[in-house]
Amino acid sequence: MSAAWTVSRRYLWSWLRRSPSDAARVLLWTGVETVPALLSGRLVALSVDTGFLDGAPVVGVLWLVALAACAAVGAYGARGALARTAAIVEPLRDALVAYTVAASLRRATHDDHWRQDLSGVARMTRQVEIVREAVGTLITVVSRFAFTFAGVCIGTLTLDGAAAALIFAPVIVSVACYVLSLRKVARAQLRAAVASEELAQKAGELASSLRDVTACGTEEPAFRRLEAAARETARAEELLARLNAVRTVVLGLSGWLPLVLVLVWARWGDAGTSAGTVLGVLTYVAQSLRPAVQALVQGLGTTGVRLFVTLGRILEGGEEPAVDAPGPAVDGDTGTGGGAAVTLDHVSFAYAAGGNDVLTDLSLHVTPGEHLAVVGPSGIGKSTLAAVMAGTRTPTRGHVTMDGAPLRDIPPERRAYLPQEAYVFTGTLRENLAYLCQGEAEEGRLAEAVEKMGLHELADRIGGLDGVLDPDRLSSGERQLIALARAHASPARLLILDEATCHLDPATEACAEEALRRRGGTLVVVAHRISSARAADRVMVMDGSQVRTGTHAEMLAASPLYRDLVGLWHADAV
Numbered sequence: 001m002s003a004a005w006t007v008s009r010r011y012l013w014s015w016l017r018r019s020p021s022d023a024a025r026v027l028l029w030t031g032v033e034t035v036p037a038l039l040s041g042r043l044v045a046l047s048v049d050t051g052f053l054d055g056a057p058v059v060g061v062l063w064l065v066a067l068a069a070c071a072a073v074g075a076y077g078a079r080g081a082l083a084r085t086a087a088i089v090e091p092l093r094d095a096l097v098a099y100t101v102a103a104s105l106r107r108a109t110h111d112d113h114w115r116q117d118l119s120g121v122a123r124m125t126r127q128v129e130i131v132r133e134a135v136g137t138l139i140t141v142v143s144r145f146a147f148t149f150a151g152v153c154i155g156t157l158t159l160d161g162a163a164a165a166l167i168f169a170p171v172i173v174s175v176a177c178y179v180l181s182l183r184k185v186a187r188a189q190l191r192a193a194v195a196s197e198e199l200a201q202k203a204g205e206l207a208s209s210l211r212d213v214t215a216c217g218t219e220e221p222a223f224r225r226l227e228a229a230a231r232e233t234a235r236a237e238e239l240l241a242r243l244n245a246v247r248t249v250v251l252g253l254s255g256w257l258p259l260v261l262v263l264v265w266a267r268w269g270d271a272g273t274s275a276g277t278v279l280g281v282l283t284y285v286a287q288s289l290r291p292a293v294q295a296l297v298q299g300l301g302t303t304g305v306r307l308f309v310t311l312g313r314i315l316e317g318g319e320e321p322a323v324d325a326p327g328p329a330v331d332g333d334t335g336t337g338g339g340a341a342v343t344l345d346h347v348s349f350a351y352a353a354g355g356n357d358v359l360t361d362l363s364l365h366v367t368p369g370e371h372l373a374v375v376g377p378s379g380i381g382k383s384t385l386a387a388v389m390a391g392t393r394t395p396t397r398g399h400v401t402m403d404g405a406p407l408r409d410i411p412p413e414r415r416a417y418l419p420q421e422a423y424v425f426t427g428t429l430r431e432n433l434a435y436l437c438q439g440e441a442e443e444g445r446l447a448e449a450v451e452k453m454g455l456h457e458l459a460d461r462i463g464g465l466d467g468v469l470d471p472d473r474l475s476s477g478e479r480q481l482i483a484l485a486r487a488h489a490s491p492a493r494l495l496i497l498d499e500a501t502c503h504l505d506p507a508t509e510a511c512a513e514e515a516l517r518r519r520g521g522t523l524v525v526v527a528h529r530i531s532s533a534r535a536a537d538r539v540m541v542m543d544g545s546q547v548r549t550g551t552h553a554e555m556l557a558a559s560p561l562y563r564d565l566v567g568l569w570h571a572d573a574v
């Protein structure tokens, strides 16, 4: 639960920060919406004291007309705030839908469970709708409460300082206690949901096997299993009910107590207090503060908890969606900018929950512009490491950062991951090469990539950059060269090659790697030839749970496994 809570909170927070102008507009419009909260009590007080009680009913009515005008301004503000909130939540929904579909398809291609995963798409897109609605509601209730509270504070203070203290003390204390209890409520809600699901499942199992249970005479243990699940459900529901009772207390304290205190103060308090002031303070509490607190408590308690539980379920077990996935690059940088630093901090990874770790507590720092070769015996986890570094797999434990930021905060075009099977689609060579570029790719950049990867012959054959490629008529090596040229032309500051040159002959491979090295940027290569390892600045040898790094010469001296691998590569080469 706490992981889901943290992931959801972090994701939502980074989403809100992604577009500060939209957030500012929401706040601006909410300010307009809550103008009545600021002025209503004051206008009522003026209407009573300087109008109706002062023998000037027309003046009183005019103040009430001003109050109606305030309400109209508030309604206009509510309309604007709603539209601005939509500008935040609609792209969030799009990003989450894209993420859930991509994650399901990715799992389907990895796990051979495509049927289950496609049903997962439908389930998760429904969850995305819940998240969209809940985020909208939360933005509305929290910002509305903040502005209303501030407006009522200012308004009441202009009427009477003592009354203001009577109102705010109970509201602040009870709302703070409530907010602090929310995490517990979320946990209890999840526990109750899991317990009732389990009870339903066990009851279903028992119902379908009643005949066998009776035949084997195992009624007693079967009953005990069901009873244990029922008790757990009851305990979880009881806890949830107790925590929800806190909400009733909060609503009572923050909604009704100020009203009672104001009435007591009016009766026994300062004798000089006018009837208009009392009515004004009551208007602030009853018309503005109470509804805002009620909406906040309901919003946080029900919608907020549902949001965190649902978003946690969407994000669990996969890479968090890139916050700016649907939007433009953060700063429009198209250069490699000298390469990115990549850090793995105590990373572990297992393919199945509870399964054996493929990577165990692995820490590594790749410096900007470094060329790292990863080597090790087959099945040791080199491809897994490459996928974790690229962000296509999420560590089970630990963190991966790029330039100090979590991978999910890095625009996807900043890193390129090339697996063994090169992806080439039917389309022009230009389209294939520009695939990782944002928007229009520079002609010079594409031409350079063609030249560096030795693709000019292929380009001439098909009629230049605008010639159409048929992937079925390309050799595996040509497909790999196209993928490498695409990486060369891309703005990625980190290139990860997972045996992406395995179909090239050694000389072409060496040229391609050298071209990528000269291009700038950080280069991580899962190497399968000595030339690859020797050309790298640093070699990382994966040997079971042990990981060592050093130069080619250092590794030859220090790692028997590396010496074996080099020996094998030499033998393969002759």
Ligand SMILES: Nc1ncnc2c1ncn2[C@@H]1O[C@H](COP(=O)(O)OP(=O)(O)OP(=O)(O)O)[C@@H](O)[C@H]1O
Pocket: 110, 111, 351, 358, 376, 377, 378, 379, 380, 381, 382, 383, 384, 385
């Ligand atoms: N999708 C997957 N699901 C479950 N296990 C997997 C999956 N992919 C890889 N593995 C397992 O993880 C371990 C590491 O595999 P990985 O492909 O990362 O090793 P490698 O060092 O790259 O091997 P090779 O050099 O043969 O490509 C292996 O035991 C492999 O069987």
